[in-house]
Amino acid sequence: MAGRATSNARSLNLPDFCAARAVLAVVLIVTLTAIVLAVARQSSGLSFWLDLARSSLFLLWAGMGSAAALCLLRARLARLSLPAASALALGSVLVVIASVSLGVLWLGSSALLGPRASNLLLPVAPQSFFAASLGIGAIVGALALRYFYVTGEWRRNVELQARARVRALQARIRPHFLFNSMNTIAALTRTDPARAEEAVEDLADLFRANLNEKRSSITLKEELEVARIYQRIEQLRLGERLHVVWDVADLPMRALVPGLLMQPLLENAIYHGIEPRPGGGVVTVSGSLDGDIIDLTVRNPLPEAGEAAHAGNRVALDNIRERMDLIYPGRSSVEANRIGDEYLVRLRFPRLEDTERSLSL
Amino acid sequence: MIQQVLIVDDEPPARERLRRLVGELGNIEVLAEAGTGEQAVRLAGELHPDVVLLDVRMPGMSGLEAARHMALLPEPPAVVFTTAYDSYAIEAFDAQAVGYLLKPIRAEKLAAALRRAARLAGKQLAGLAASDPQHAARTHVAARLGDQVRLIPVPEIYYFGADQKYTTVRHQGGSDLIEDSLRTLEEEFAAQFVRVHRNALASINRLAAIERDAQGQYHVILRDINERLAVSRRLAGELRDRFRL
Numbered sequence: 001m002a003g004r005a006t007s008n009a010r011s012l013n014l015p016d017f018c019a020a021r022a023v024l025a026v027v028l029i030v031t032l033t034a035i036v037l038a039v040a041r042q043s044s045g046l047s048f049w050l051d052l053a054r055s056s057l058f059l060l061w062a063g064m065g066s067a068a069a070l071c072l073l074r075a076r077l078a079r080l081s082l083p084a085a086s087a088l089a090l091g092s093v094l095v096v097i098a099s100v101s102l103g104v105l106w107l108g109s110s111a112l113l114g115p116r117a118s119n120l121l122l123p124v125a126p127q128s129f130f131a132a133s134l135g136i137g138a139i140v141g142a143l144a145l146r147y148f149y150v151t152g153e154w155r156r157n158v159e160l161q162a163r164a165r166v167r168a169l170q171a172r173i174r175p176h177f178l179f180n181s182m183n184t185i186a187a188l189t190r191t192d193p194a195r196a197e198e199a200v201e202d203l204a205d206l207f208r209a210n211l212n213e214k215r216s217s218i219t220l221k222e223e224l225e226v227a228r229i230y231q232r233i234e235q236l237r238l239g240e241r242l243h244v245v246w247d248v249a250d251l252p253m254r255a256l257v258p259g260l261l262m263q264p265l266l267e268n269a270i271y272h273g274i275e276p277r278p279g280g281g282v283v284t285v286s287g288s289l290d291g292d293i294i295d296l297t298v299r300n301p302l303p304e305a306g307e308a309a310h311a312g313n314r315v316a317l318d319n320i321r322e323r324m325d326l327i328y329p330g331r332s333s334v335e336a337n338r339i340g341d342e343y344l345v346r347l348r349f350p351r352l353e354d355t356e357r358s359l360s361l
Numbered sequence: 362m363i364q365q366v367l368i369v370d371d372e373p374p375a376r377e378r379l380r381r382l383v384g385e386l387g388n389i390e391v392l393a394e395a396g397t398g399e400q401a402v403r404l405a406g407e408l409h410p411d412v413v414l415l416d417v418r419m420p421g422m423s424g425l426e427a428a429r430h431m432a433l434l435p436e437p438p439a440v441v442f443t444t445a446y447d448s449y450a451i452e453a454f455d456a457q458a459v460g461y462l463l464k465p466i467r468a469e470k471l472a473a474a475l476r477r478a479a480r481l482a483g484k485q486l487a488g489l490a491a492s493d494p495q496h497a498a499r500t501h502v503a504a505r506l507g508d509q510v511r512l513i514p515v516p517e518i519y520y521f522g523a524d525q526k527y528t529t530v531r532h533q534g535g536s537d538l539i540e541d542s543l544r545t546l547e548e549e550f551a552a553q554f555v556r557v558h559r560n561a562l563a564s565i566n567r568l569a570a571i572e573r574d575a576q577g578q579y580h581v582i583l584r585d586i587n588e589r590l591a592v593s594r595r596l597a598g599e600l601r602d603r604f605r606l
Contacts, residue, residue, distance in 0.1 A: 176418075179445035180372070183464035187378035237372050241420075278371075278397060278420040 011078060012085035013152040014145070018071040022148075023064070029144050030063035031056060037136075058104060062137060065096035089145055090138070097137035101130050162326050173210050174267065177234075184237045199236055202229045212259060217327075220294070221253035227262040227285070234270055241280025242270060251287040255294060255351045258323050264316040265298040265345055273300025273343060289351065296347040302338065317345065324349055364475060367410040368394045369401040369427065370443065371419040375464065379414055379443070382468050389475065398422025399501070399512055402430045406509040410438045412478045414462075417444040422500045425450065425489050430503040432486055433510045433540070439478035453492030457485040498549050502530060504537035511537060515553060519567055519586050521546050523560040531588070557581050557592045557600065571597055571606045581606075 015022040038052040069092040070077070077085045105126050181203055188196035209226045224246075231244050244266070262285070269283045281301040288295045317336055324332040324347070332349035366383055368391060370376045376394045383389050392408045395401040399422055405413060413431065417424040428440050442461040444450055454461040459481060460474050481489075501512040517533040523543045530537050547554065547562055554562040567584040571592060574580065579592040581600065592600065600606060 175446040179464055180375075183378065183445060183466075184372070184374045186465035187374035187381075190381060191374075191377060236374065239373055276420050 011080070012082055012089065012149060013156060014070065014074075014077065014089070014148050015152060016071075016074065017067045018074065023067050025148075026063045026067045026144075027060070029140070029147075030059040033136075033140050034059050058100065058133070061100045061103075062097045062133075065100060066093040066141065069093065069096050086145065086149075090141055093141040093145070094134060094137055097133055097141070098130075101133045105130070162322065173207070174271065177267070180237055181233050184233075188236070195236065199233060202233050205229050206233065206263075209259065209263070217256045218259050219253060220251055220255045220257050223257050223259065223262050224248060224251075224253075226260070227266045230263050230266055231270075238270070238274065238280065241277075242274050243280070243282040245282060245284045245286075247284065247286040250289055251294065251296075252289055252351055252353070254353050256353060257294075257349075258327055261320060261323075261347070262296065262298075264320065265296075265347075268316050268345070269298050269300035269343075273302065276303040277301065290348075292351050293348050294351050297344060299342050299344045302341050302343055320347070364389045364412060365392045365408075365410045366390065366475070367392050367401065367404055367408065367413045367438065369396075369398070369413060369419075369424065370394075370416040371396050372416075375416065375443075379466065379471075382466060382471050383414075383475075385468065386472050386475070398424065398427035398430075401427045402503070402510055402512055405431045405438055406434055409436060412439045412441060412475055415440055415442050417442050417447050417450045417461075423493070425493055426499050426501070428481060429486050429490060429499070430501065430510055430512060432481055432483070433503050433505055435508045437480050439480050441474045441478050449492055450489075453489050456492070457488040459485055459489065498552065502539055502541065502546075504530065504539050506537070513537065515550065518554075519564055519583055519588070520557075520590060521554065521562040522590075531586070555600065555603075557590055557596055559593060561590050563590055565604070568600070568604050568606060571601055573597075 015025070017023065017026070034052055034055040037055045038048055041051060042048060070089060073088065073092060077089060080088060108126075181199070185196050185199045185203070188199060206226065206229050209229075228246075231242075235242055266283065266285065273283060274281050284297075284299040286297050286299075317334065321334040324334060328349050332347070335344075335346045337344050337346075366389055368376050368379050368383070370379065373396075376396070380391050380394065383391055392410050393404050395404050398419055401413065401415065402422075404410075413428075415424040415428060419427075424442055424444075428442075431437050431440070440460070442450070442454060442459065443464060443466060444461060445464040451461065451463075453459075460478055462470055462474055499515065501514050502518070504511045504513065513530055513532050513534065519531045519533075521543060522529045522531065527538045528541055528543055528546070530539055541549075543560070543562060547556055550562070553565055555565050555568075557563045563581055563583060567586075569582045569584045572580050572582060572589070579594060579597040580589040581592050582589050
């Protein structure tokens with residue numbers, strides 16, 4: 001995912017043929033082509049399995065050679081325009097096929113294999129064999145390149161969309177929070193200038209964390225710090241009504257997490273759980289390490305019956321769920337439940353620690 | 362003449378700042394501060410301020426609701442709303458030409474708003490009430506009591522009854538007359554009250570059973586009070602099915 005960040009929209013976006021994954025795909029395509037050819041030729045008197053073995057042997061050489069060529073040309077292909085790169089890629093595949101065919105013909109004309117093996121394995125009419133293999137190679141090669149290109153584009157689109165969504169949602173801070181904080185600071189500038197100064201610093205840090213696009217994975221320690229800054233600002237405004245209990249000592253603080261994972265949950269808990277309650281309440285943030293799975297839970301009281309609740313708490317949650325799914329595909333979960341008179345959001349995701357700081361989004 | 366002001370905001374720093382700004386304007390006196398809508402309605406009845414500076418978003422009773430209750434006072438105060446950011450409310454204020462201030466409030470805007478502050482007309486209040494999707498239902502209903510307004514928390518109400526011109530609220534503290542019609546109450550509190558008869562809405566939480574007496578008349582029995590309400594024949598079946606009575 002990370003490697004393709006530089007490729008622009010109009011270049012030939014192929015998988016990395018130096019990597020096992022793409023080579024495996026080539027082997028698969030080649031084998032399927034061999035089976036198609038063998039099935040189509042069943043009348044020729046040769047045994048099916050022998051024919052299949054013969055075609056596979058030839059095509060595997062052609063396929064692996066093409067993959068090697070595309071691997072070597074990778075840097076150059078990335079620099080060319082889409083039509084030029086397509087022509088170069090297909091051309092190099094054809095050159096490889098032509099070379100393998102010539103090799104086969106050379107092997108057949110030499111006496112290396114002995115007459116019996118030579119008859120069985122090698123083609124009889126050199127010109128038609130050469131033309132046929134180039135023709136089939138051009139068609140299969142073009143189809144395969146097209147397939148790799150389309151899948152690559154599709155995957156890239158999915159990633160781009162996801163990244164755009166993440167960015168759009170990350171930049172969001174509730175306007176209500178911003179203006180209320182400004183108002184609090186305006187009040188504090190006269191009554192308690194030192195606290196006003198702190199609040200401005202906290203607000204600056206919080207916005208920096210919110211506007212940060214590049215460093216999207218941060219340590220758990222940093223993320224918890226952002227959440228604590230958020231709490232400090234809200235504390236000025238809500239005073240005694242807001243209590244936050246932090247039970248996070250057991251967490252691996254160096255683990256990497258996507259930025260703005262905890263803070264939106266705390267923000268939601270305060271906005272939906274504390275603000276509507278005249279008497280306020282307690283938000284509990286707890287974390288534990290379950291094997292290699294980090295477990296984070298945020299609990300808040302629900303507004304009492306008859307109290308107006310704030311609408312729309314799904315956006316932040318959906319956003320976190322989506323981001324976690326992109327970063328830890330299939331290995332994370334986000335649960336939100338109403339348990340008794342409390343609302344509980346629980347995140348579970350694998351612990352990753354990396355000196356290079358590279359979660360993929 | 363000195364203008365007398367009541368400051369209402371749930372956040373202490375916000376109240377503090379408003380008090381200071383008002384104090385610096387001169388010719389204006391801060392009568393009191395309130396931290397909730399309920400307190401504001403009570404203080405407005407007791408102290409008769411000229412203007413109430415009223416925060417829109419507060420826990421429990423919102424500023425918009427408090428303004429509606431204050432309008433029942435014999436001499437309702439002028440109201441200037443304050444808000445940090447409420448797109449719905451601001452749209453409604455503009456539409457109804459109601460005075461409002463955006464936080465953090467500027468001294469010169471505050472001075473201008475206080476000069477222009479006006480009582481809210483019934484039409485404006487209705488427009489404001491309709492604008493707020495989050496607070497569609499009030500937390501209290503209000504009854505006039507002499508020159509005061511008595512607030513009755515909605516969860517404490519057993520039923521509303523219509524009696525010719527007036528609507529009666531039967532609640533934990535007794536019984537009061539209010540000015541809302543049964544039809545508007547039914548609409549507003551559809552989640553909490555249900556029509557049991559042409560002339561009554563009963564609290565859904567308190568429905569205990571439906572009985573039929575010797576004359577064939579249906580009654581609903583309400584939990585917590587020893588009173589039964591007549592139920593129309595047409596609604597008896599509906600109520601039975603909906604609430605499994």
